[in-house]
Amino acid sequence: MSIPRATARLQLHKDFNFDQAAETVPYYAALGASHIYASPILTARSGSTHGYDIVDPTRINPELGGEEGLRRFVARIRAAGMGLILDIVPNHMGVGPENPWWQHVLEWGEGSPYARWFDIDWRPTDETLQGKVMAPFLGKPYGDVLAAGEIALQFDRTRGKFFAAYYSHRFPIAPVDYAGILRAAGSDRLIDAIATFEEGRDAHGTSGNITQQNADIGFGLLREAGLAEEGRAAFDAPPAAPDARPPPATPPRHRPPPAPSPRASGR
CATH class of the missing domain: 3.30.750.90 (Transcription Regulator spoIIAA)
Incomplete structure (x- = not known):
């Protein structure tokens, strides 16, 4: 050189x-x-x-x-x-629907093989947030967003998955919670129930256990998330995007499908 x-x-x-x-x-x-x-x-x-x-x-x-x-x-x-x-x-990634690793974490929580890659505090002092990702995606308080009907349930027929949609954001819902969603179908409480099921509980203005120090907050919304130092070695041989791998037939709570083998997608 x-x-x-x-x-x-x-x-x-x-x-x-x-x-x-x-x-x-x-x-x-x-x-x-x-x-x-x-x-x-x-x-x-x-x-x-x-x-x-x-x-x-x-x-x-x-x-x-x-x-x-x-x-x-x-x-x-x-x-x-x-x-x-x-x-x-090497220290952060953009988040949102274009990042399959981030979406996998939102879907499967700390059980995702990608969970350790992001600088997420899975055991914050607030016990209600333990095992969850709390990040600012909402443009106004949660109750106001819910009342305005700005959170919508969507089903992707191609991928066979449910999402909670908020404008351009799509938050995946863990398949183990699909039964609860279907039972609540037609109920006014369905969308609030979805937000309760989700690993990623959304917040307005503050970022919970994804803090200002490990996330890029722009206009009150999360755009980028920090990567954890201990998880950075995974980038030496990163696995393929997990999007197409189906979950096991009867997965336990928060247990994701097996991690794909490195570069299995051939992209």
Whole structure:
């Protein structure tokens, strides 16, 4: 590895991808830069302009051109006699429906094989929150949201799963609680019951056991969550996204389906 003499920092996003960045390489080489210093290139939240809200560290961001685009970019850099420095994000991930590991934790709680990856306090001093994830996703107090009908029950026929939906957010419900949901069908208390069943109890304005120190709170809503130091070794061989693996026929309370083998999805 050569020692950088001077670097040119490039901010990659869907409107400035690998191929477009490659076109700038001769210019920076002529200026005397020895290395291109690129922003994070792993799959981030759709439309991310910075790349720090990674939701899948097993794939090169398709919005940037994917692996093939990266190969072309690297070839152009090497042809110019330059090196490439990559910015990485080892301490946090973007959360939401695009992050299958986060969704798996919300669905199965601390029984999820991904639970130890996130910096979640599963045993807070508030006993009502033990074993739960409390995070700020609601734009106003829970009672007001419930009364306004802003939380809706959804069933994904393709995946065979129930979700509690709040605008663009979809919170998975543990399959072991489906029977309770079906028994409450048609009841005015159904949505409140769903919120009680969920591992991720949502809050307004405060973040409970996901604190300001280990989460990125923007406009009162959770956008990113910190990764736990002790769980970071898992990134050496991260398993595939768990989305397609069905649960066992009669799972005990909060016991998730077996963790997929590393890179089993072939993505």
